[in-house]
Amino acid sequence: MLQKPKAKNARSKRFLVNREPKVVENAKSAIIVRGSSTSQVILDTLKDLYALRKPNAVNFTKKNEIHPFDDETGVEFFSRKNDCSLFAVGMHSKKRPHNLILGRTFNYQLLDMIEMGVEKCATMKDIGAQSCAIGARPLMIFNGESFAQDEKMILLKNLLLDFFRGEEADRLSLKGLEYVITVTTGPPGPNGEPGLVFLRTYTVDLKKSGVRQPRVELALMGPSLDLRIRRIRFPADDMWKQAIRVPKEIKETKVKNISRDGLGDKYGRVHMGKQDISKLQTRKVKALRKRLDSRPAKRPKTE
Structure with a gap:
């Protein structure tokens, strides 16, 4: 592990202070890591994930001997060195072809991760549609009851929301919504294991509708991925409590x-x-006084 460096001048001190824990943290960054052995499907997938994560992402184009499920020190080293809490690792082998690993770190220590196989990939280049602007925030849609019932799918939903959320904002203009990511679960397997996960990305086109609300049309942008869950590492209870703690x-x-x-x-x-x-004073209330018209007429005086 890297030792905590000491500031030599004012510039390096500001850089180190920016990395320290804050009440309101900076936008999460992700590292896109290429494994020692990869396929063209994995390379295209990592390239598109990097395009969606810009500018809060670091892309490693060279090969790296990294296996997060076997040895987590490599991921923690890159996380500390680049100040990133999200990572995507792509690799390919005969036992696990077209392997994609998404995960998170907390305090530069591995928190959780999911290993998935990319069974089908349609890239942005293959589709040829207009891409979204850099730094745009997507609208995430999850279809399927398993996202609220199955522990593996609940963790996958939480991880994908954290991976694509971008910078936090209180308000978002309708014109600023440029693309939508839908995640749909397929039917489960014969042994009850989760089925395929279909991840699709669409651009949003707002057209005139004759009323105040525009007519929304979606066009496939890419990447379009068919994923199958393989291995999962759930977070430890004590580390998870620290990660979700909200400052006072x-x-x-x-x-x-x-x-x-x-x-x-x-x-x-x-x-x-x-x-x-019973103790209310009503004698001096003007509304409760008797009107002059309702009083009995006075008799004339007799001489």
């Missing part, structure tokens, strides 16, 4: 008797003490 500085302070519904509308609840109606 950004936690929302709960206000009593105030709640919000699913649409974000704010509701308040007012509690009133018990009132004794």
Whole structure:
């Protein structure tokens, strides 16, 4: 492992301070690593993943002797050296052809990862459609009940959301939504194992509809991947608790008797003490006075 370097000047000190833990962290970066033995399918897949992750990604074009499931020190070394918490490793062998590994690190230590086989790949170049802008954020759509029931698919969903989320933003313009990623699960295997996972990427085209809301059309952009899950490493319980911990500085302070519904509308609840109606003073209330018209007519005075 790399030792923590010491700052020699003000510039290197600012660089090291930028890498230190913060209340609001920087946008997550990913390393795209090529294994010692790869196929053309894996090379095309890594190239398209790097194109979707730009500019928060580092692409390794040279071969690297790296096997995350057998030895995790290589991934942790690259993670610390490049200050990246996400990684994608591609390799190819006779036992595991067209192998793709997606994973995460926390505090430069391996957190979790998923190994998948790329059974079919249609790249951006093969489709020839217009690509999205660099740094655009996608809309993620997950189709299938297994994403809420199966532990492996739940972890895959969480990992894909973390991999493609990009920089955090409170608001997003409709015109800024340039592409959509859909992830669909196929039927399970005969032994109950997860079926194929179909990952498709589409560009968004907004056209006139005659009303205020535009008509949305999707065009296949690529990459289009058919993935099959092979091996999974789940995160350790203690490390997972540290990774999802929210700092006290950004936690929302709960206000009593105030709640919000699913649409974000704010509701308040007012509690009133018990009132004794018998003690209310009503004589001086103008609305309760008798009107002059309702009073009985006075008798004329007799001389």
